[in-house]
Amino acid sequence: MVTVGIDQQKTVRTLRLSLTCIFLFLITWYYQVPESAWTLVTIWFVMYEYSTVGGVLTKSFLRFAGTALSAIYGMIVVYFCANNPLINIMALVPGLFLYAYFFMGGDKTYIGTIGAVTLTIVLLNYNDIDTAVLRVFNVIIGVIGSMFMIRFFYPQYARDKVLEIQLNFITQLANLLEIYLNPTQSLTAVRTKYLDYERMMLDGFTLYNRYIGEAKIETKKAPFFIPHSIAAMQHFRRLFRLFSVFIYYLSTEEIRSDPWVCDQLSKLMSNLQSLRRKLLQQDAGPIGGDVEVAEPEEEIVIETPNIENKIATEAIVNNMQKEIALLDTEIKEIILIYDVYDISLNEM
Incomplete structure (x- = not known):
């Protein structure tokens, strides 16, 4: 006779992930945060793969670091160069090169991946810089929410x-x-x-x-x-x-x-x-x-x-x-x- 049991750890992980998505969706909906879908995307990328406090904190830090570095670099280029498409493309190439050189391989690859994607979105903004900035803002919200839930809702170490x-x-x-x-x-x-x-x-x-x-x-x-x-x-x-x-x-x-x-x-x-x-x-x-x-x-x-x-x-x-x-x-x-x-x- 085959018995079907429930995996307690998977149940906790699923419940934690679902509640985090629900809570942050309600918060961003209540405050009418634009481009809030990136908050939920961040939660899935950070919490889906890792089950422990250390794993989620590490992934959150890497995602935040990649996003923040690209946001700072991209905004400097956009602000001082008047969002010129040609200059933006010229600035994108060395940025991608640096990410590939310093973060390709090793335990910080995720910084390079997220950094390259974010930098591309910020610099190739098609004169819609607000959307690029809001994406960075929503990623930070998702990271903070994920870190809070993994730390205080049935944490697994x-x-x-x-x-x-x-x-x-x-x-x-x-x-x-x-x-x-x-x-x-x-x-x-x-x-x-x-x-x-x-x-x-x-x-x-x-x-x-x-x-x-x-x-x-x-x-x-x-x-x-x-x-x-x-x-x-x-x-x-x-x-x-x-x-x-x-x-x-x-x-x-x-x-x-x-x-x-x-x-x-x-x-x-x-x-x-x-x-x-x-x-x-x-x-x-x-x-x-x-x-x-x-x-x-x-x-x-x-x-x-x-x-x-x-x-x-x-x-x-x-x-x-x-x-x-x-x-x-x-x-x-x-x-x-x-x-x-x-x-x-x-x-x-």
């Missing part, structure tokens, strides 16, 4: 999303280890489950980088959060590669059933669960607040006829422990953000 993705990575790793250690699951089933995990991780990496960029503007009071979150992602990536090689390429039924391997992977799973509890601000459990790196034993017995697999298995498992210990160091710093902001996590 990118910093929360960063923590939730970290939590999800750790949970998925622990679940994968649990399935691997389950003797009732075949190695083929484990590898099939790994492919699902791999897709989740690759999608998560993209989202993580996006939310890191959006969270920068949200964490001014916690400057430590971004660098340690970036460092944590490097350890997640290395763990992902180690798990990939071990489970999908190196592991055999002989290695999987070896007592030393089972013991080391059980420790890994316990350490991951400890990290999960730290991120959730729960009791760290019996292994305490620190994740100890398992020291290799002097004599390790892995019952496999392939000596290359034996050496590789020992190296990978020991490196997994080291990466988790390094990840624990980063998470100790990351969770200090709970002392600065009120954060409530939802597992993805």
